[in-house]
Amino acid sequence: MDTNVSANIKTLKVALLGAGNVGSQVARILLEDADALAARTGARLQLVGIAVRNVDAPREVNAPRELYTTDASALVRSADIVIELMGGMEPARTLILEAIEHGATVVTGNKALLAVDGPTLYEKADAAGVQLSYEAAVAGAIPILRPITDSLAGDKITRVMGIVNGTTNYILDAMDSTGAQFADALADATRLGYAEADPTADIEGHDAAAKGAILASLAFHTRFALSDVHCQGITGVTAEDIAAAKDAGYVIKLLAIAETLPNPAAGKTDDGAPALGVSVRVHPTLLPREHPLAAVRGAYNAVFVEAESAGELMFYGRGAGGTPTASAVMGDVVSAARRLVLGGPGRTDSSIEVLPVLPIEAVATRYYIGMDAADQPGVLSKISTLFAEHGVSIETMRQTVHREREETENAGPGSAELRIVTHRASEAALAATVEAIKGLDVINSVTSVLRVEGV
Numbered sequence: 001m002d003t004n005v006s007a008n009i010k011t012l013k014v015a016l017l018g019a020g021n022v023g024s025q026v027a028r029i030l031l032e033d034a035d036a037l038a039a040r041t042g043a044r045l046q047l048v049g050i051a052v053r054n055v056d057a058p059r060e061v062n063a064p065r066e067l068y069t070t071d072a073s074a075l076v077r078s079a080d081i082v083i084e085l086m087g088g089m090e091p092a093r094t095l096i097l098e099a100i101e102h103g104a105t106v107v108t109g110n111k112a113l114l115a116v117d118g119p120t121l122y123e124k125a126d127a128a129g130v131q132l133s134y135e136a137a138v139a140g141a142i143p144i145l146r147p148i149t150d151s152l153a154g155d156k157i158t159r160v161m162g163i164v165n166g167t168t169n170y171i172l173d174a175m176d177s178t179g180a181q182f183a184d185a186l187a188d189a190t191r192l193g194y195a196e197a198d199p200t201a202d203i204e205g206h207d208a209a210a211k212g213a214i215l216a217s218l219a220f221h222t223r224f225a226l227s228d229v230h231c232q233g234i235t236g237v238t239a240e241d242i243a244a245a246k247d248a249g250y251v252i253k254l255l256a257i258a259e260t261l262p263n264p265a266a267g268k269t270d271d272g273a274p275a276l277g278v279s280v281r282v283h284p285t286l287l288p289r290e291h292p293l294a295a296v297r298g299a300y301n302a303v304f305v306e307a308e309s310a311g312e313l314m315f316y317g318r319g320a321g322g323t324p325t326a327s328a329v330m331g332d333v334v335s336a337a338r339r340l341v342l343g344g345p346g347r348t349d350s351s352i353e354v355l356p357v358l359p360i361e362a363v364a365t366r367y368y369i370g371m372d373a374a375d376q377p378g379v380l381s382k383i384s385t386l387f388a389e390h391g392v393s394i395e396t397m398r399q400t401v402h403r404e405r406e407e408t409e410n411a412g413p414g415s416a417e418l419r420i421v422t423h424r425a426s427e428a429a430l431a432a433t434v435e436a437i438k439g440l441d442v443i444n445s446v447t448s449v450l451r452v453e454g455v
């Protein structure tokens, strides 16, 4: 703690909305580290109130009783910096708008609100010349938004791939290490507190998609909404998919991917380069086990960034939790306080580009296809011919004959499991190939179609 902080420095009034998991830790840091924060920012950060629903509820932080209030609106209007950690749509949205109107700097961790109504909030903040920061909204403690907007501002980001949902990473990691089916791994995650009672937003990929929209917007200087993100969750991933991927040297992760790709509909730019669009998508993905993201275990998060000059970068850490997330919130608060001390306009997120969103059909990637086929001569050549006819080139094909499954209902006698990894192919060509495979008399079923990245 720095005890040499001048008593005459500026005081900035800080309003905290919410004292739950994250808010209580932010209050603790503001109260316990007041002198150190003053030394780092050049201003005394005075916590002037904490808005909650129940002022008498027990709290994780030992803050003076008189700081608590249920009148969030009055609190917002008295502050220089408003920290919104209530979560949900309302009253968080109205309070943030009130804070912006009042000219206060806003810090929030509310990814759900930003995903739904971010563009309105960013525009209002821009118009009012106030700063709206939300480092905590993506990947909890991991500093990822400021590296993208500041540290890499002189570079050109080409791709961002993130494990940005701890619940789904925990479930997939458990399936990978124990061989459990999805439902059992989910039940385990719920029992241990890694999944919420209603896990829909996590397992259906909606939470990762909200973060994907934020990452894409900042990386590509264009505002993308949740509706721009192609989203597929992990509920369809089976223990058999995981085992087959493992056998072939891959791990399955739920990735949020945002990348620039040539946009065939837009032709070329004035300098002859292909015009670009952006694909933003969330889906279960096969990654080679040696890829840096494959090493991200349990509920941890990581974001892998590729930029033209910097090359590959990876940011890794805790994606949730009250104290880790409070670290990200306080980073935004300190940065905002420094700016308020120095003066000058707020740093707004650049949205100078208007890159179109590309449909999932525009994406070309490698695919993993699992199928149950008859174990008889000529099957492999029939399948290879069919792939070639559709312009999809096979990289590897593995066949496992399951003698022990011969009597099972689905497999039928003499069946074999085929696993094919393709070279890069378009979504459209792959879809047509899969449809054609299903029509072959030697195929019992197509058991999985998953995308492969990081090869």
Ligand code: NAP
Pocket (backbone or CB within 6 Å): 017, 018, 019, 020, 021, 022, 023, 051, 052, 053, 054, 055, 057, 070, 072, 084, 085, 086, 087, 088, 090, 091, 109, 110, 111, 112, 136, 137, 140, 319, 320, 321, 322, 325
């Ligand atoms: P939480 O534990 O549910 O806390 C919410 C707080 O807001 C509570 O103190 C609650 O008051 C207060 N509140 C809610 N509605 C209110 C209302 N209408 N009026 C006044 N106060 C109200 O939430 P959290 O886990 O701290 O999360 C806060 C935000 O951070 C969310 O946007 C979340 O998405 C984001 N975030 C959280 C994490 C994490 O690990 N938890 C990670 C990244 C981002 P009472 O206590 O009186 O009920």
